[in-house]
Amino acid sequence: MLSINDLSFSYKSSTPLIQNLDLNVKAGGIYGLLGLNGAGKSTLLNIISGMLFPKKGTCSLHGNLTKTRSIETLRELYILPEQFDLPKITGDTYTNIHSPLYPRFDRKVMNEILKVFEVDPSKQLNSQSFGQRKKFLIAFSIATNSSLLLFDEPTNGLDIPSKSQFRRIVASLELQNRAILISTHQVRDLGSMIDHMIVLKDGKIVFNRSMDEIEMKLAFQTIDQDSPKNYLYGEETLGGIQAILPSYEEKSQEGIDLELLFNSIILKTEKMNDHFNGVSS
Amino acid sequence: MSKEITSKTSLYRIKLLFHRNVMINKRTIQIGLISLICGVVFIKGTVLYYGGISPIAAESIITFGFVIFTLVGYAFTSIMFYEKNSANSAPLFFTLPATAFEKIISAWLLSSCAYTVVGLFLLYVLSLLIGLPADWFFSIRIFNEIWPYIIYQSIFFFGAVHFRSNNFLSTLVAMLGVLILFGLIALLLVNTFTPDGLFLKIPTTLTATSTFRIITTCTLTVAISAFFIWVSYIRLKRMELA
16 A cells, blocks of 8 residues: 655755655554654655655555655545644534545544544634644544545644543544554554554664564563563563563563553664564574 | 546536635635725715715726735735645645645636636725726726736735745745846846947837737736746645645
């Protein structure tokens, strides 16, 4: 579906922000794009959506280069930016004037999500809080039925119940012909929603694995400070050490701790990848 | 509603975008109309207060009306692409499923065609309301006022696409800059290649019929406007997020 080959990008007169990046996104998955602040996540989403042009390499959706911003591309992707302004119109008017541009727009789905989020579409969008506007746009983006949804920090600005609702809505989506790429630095917010984890560091993808593979190769446990266990990565906590262990040695006590895994990839990139690639240290 | 999925330029999408442009600029259009109605009431009141209107005053009011029409038109044109100027609104504008050409044409139809028709109609109504002679509306004068407006409007249209902020002022300054530059070049050429320096001798035998003049002016107006719409399209197509 989405294919990125040898992509490099830099803003004017600055060092490359993204270098020789390769990525393939297939239909049917929810991809978590994680990285520290300034890692290039938003820039990558802007390149995918055709708003920035690669300096080198290609980015194509269903075989069409995204930088051409052709109808074929634009109607198959929807980007929810982290920050956005909406026109001074009601939610209903916004939907009426934009939905005909998306050939598979589903008004029923939109209304259902708005109901869950408790957003009133008859109100002026600019008079509502940022969180309400974001929920409105989340509902609109899902209702477009575009093949690729790009969410940039979707939970920023949402209150705690709305974050859970968002996770539930995304998890319940029929994704046979669609994919969702969620960019965030708030790893905890993704919960068990994603089925693929991509980590961006210094403009490169340093980790790109399915959650099934992660579950198969890693075990997450809290171990004693003086435990003789040989762990791949650990963080000291009050109750001991939260550790990531090779799964052939241990079974997980808990589910995948995304935050711990993310930290391990950022701090021990090589070691973690070696483990996945079967290289013994 | 039928779903338009053609990838070629679509009249349906242009219509949708035109409607969108009207809706998102509704507030500006409303403010413009209310200001105009207030202006009419004010002028009508003034005319009534002074017990009538002289032909010279009538001419001045019509000219003033055209000046307002022109300035408001340029200002309105300059805000046509305000969405792309802000990092917060640009993503939703750039990724709207329509081609750059459709976005350009729909904005031009509103800022140029619709505005000109509605603006002139309102000027006509205003003339009638304040008791001015409205025959100017059906004379050659309207043509003489409109063609330079359309040319400059297309330049402001390009400015609306090209500049990232203060589009109206930026276009005005850029136009002045270009005029000064060309003026200086022309001055230099004239001083270099004509023996009498600045005193150009315009041949008195050169005359043009009214029809020829109108056809030439129309052709020139269409050509210049089309050129600026085309460069606006190229600029928008190649534009990236700021």
